[in-house]
Amino acid sequence: MKFNNIKYQLAPMEDVTDTVFRRIVMSCGVPDVHYTEFTSVEGMFSPGSFAVTQRLVYDESEKQIPLIAQIWGKTPDKYSMAVEKLIDMGFDGVDLNFGCPVAKITKQGCCSALINDFEKVDEILTKVLKAADGKIPVSVKTRCGFDSWKTQEWMEFLMKYPIWQLTLHGRIAKDMSKHPADWSKIAQAVEIRDRLAPDMKIIGNGDIKSLNQADEYIEKYGVDGVMIGRGIFENVWLFDRDIDPANVAKEDWIRKFLEHAELFKFTWEDRKNFAILKKFAKVYIRNFKGSSEIREAVYNCKDIDSMISVLRTHID
Ligand SMILES: Cc1cc2nc3c(=O)[nH]c(=O)nc-3n(C[C@H](O)[C@H](O)[C@H](O)COP(=O)(O)O)c2cc1C
Numbered sequence: 001m002k003f004n005n006i007k008y009q010l011a012p013m014e015d016v017t018d019t020v021f022r023r024i025v026m027s028c029g030v031p032d033v034h035y036t037e038f039t040s041v042e043g044m045f046s047p048g049s050f051a052v053t054q055r056l057v058y059d060e061s062e063k064q065i066p067l068i069a070q071i072w073g074k075t076p077d078k079y080s081m082a083v084e085k086l087i088d089m090g091f092d093g094v095d096l097n098f099g100c101p102v103a104k105i106t107k108q109g110c111c112s113a114l115i116n117d118f119e120k121v122d123e124i125l126t127k128v129l130k131a132a133d134g135k136i137p138v139s140v141k142t143r144c145g146f147d148s149w150k151t152q153e154w155m156e157f158l159m160k161y162p163i164w165q166l167t168l169h170g171r172i173a174k175d176m177s178k179h180p181a182d183w184s185k186i187a188q189a190v191e192i193r194d195r196l197a198p199d200m201k202i203i204g205n206g207d208i209k210s211l212n213q214a215d216e217y218i219e220k221y222g223v224d225g226v227m228i229g230r231g232i233f234e235n236v237w238l239f240d241r242d243i244d245p246a247n248v249a250k251e252d253w254i255r256k257f258l259e260h261a262e263l264f265k266f267t268w269e270d271r272k273n274f275a276i277l278k279k280f281a282k283v284y285i286r287n288f289k290g291s292s293e294i295r296e297a298v299y300n301c302k303d304i305d306s307m308i309s310v311l312r313t314h315i316d
Pocket residue numbers: 011012013014015016036037038070097099100141169205206207208227228229230231
């Protein structure tokens with residue numbers, strides 16, 4: 001069974017966790033579960049679906065651990081169609097995004113806005129579970145409320161459905177990421193789970209920066225695992241406990257960025273704007289002498305080949 005280990009999960013992150021970055025992370029340290037970027041179910045079946053379905057591209061090598069497709073949207077029928085397509089595409093699971101706080105999305109009544117619309121959530125979950133039909137496990141990723149804390153009511157509602165895993169981010173949508181995640185709310189969800197849905201897995205999310213911290217939180221808050229997002233920006237070797245990023249040589253950081261850029265070029269050719277890679281300069285090129293100059297050179301690149309040659313000059 002592929003879902004034996006679920007303790008350490010790499011969070012879905014838009015414009016970050018595409019097939020390329022997921023493979024780079026795996027080359028540094030393998031998480032137990034990983035996800036696609038969130039993908040709109042409406043977009044999957046629209047005339048411009050090509051751009052949307054790039055989010056669902058994966059390489060077979062990624063399937064050594066469960067690879068879950070994350071979807072969002074507003075039309076229950078489109079969710080059914082999406083689930084059928086994801087089964088055909090070979091994903092190991094489907095995750096529903098009921099947590100994104102971004103206004104342009106919540107204004108459409110989607111993602112975290114659904115926390116205030118149980119009727120719509122019921123329609124979506126009913127359709128999704130029917131379409132999944134036991135062929136693919138269904139999970140949910142959400143927050144503790146939209147404009148106010150609603151952990152008790154929201155968890156009690158969700159736990160009526162046969163979803164196998166619920167990832168809870170210890171914040172409400174209105175607060176975006178302004179305050180630290182409140183893990184006492186995640187512990188509250190664990191208590192509710194123990195009472196109402198003992199087989200459901202609870203994954204805690206928010207502000208985890210290392211596997212040691214993950215272990216401490218698993219023990220302290222009773223969750224089955226943790227999901228780690230921004231922590232990977234500070235340490236791309238995070239999922240390998242034996243590597244201390246402070247001991248990684250400058251050349252190895254740059255070499256990893258080069259590997260990322262080359263895999264990006266090979267995978268996407270000109271189908272994705274290379275400028276997205278510039279965001280990663282801060283991930284790999286920092287905390288060593290001369291990093292700001294190298295970053296500056298990367299930011300000035302006009303195409304991917306020049307970026308690759310800038311990086312090469314610093315390791316050859
Ligand atoms: C750049 C970025 C993109 C994100 N995109 C998604 C997404 O596509 N789907 C999702 O469920 N959450 C998304 N998130 C939220 C993360 O998955 C995670 O819940 C959040 O960052 C809190 O975890 P952390 O403190 O470990 O980063 C995104 C976060 C960031 C920083």
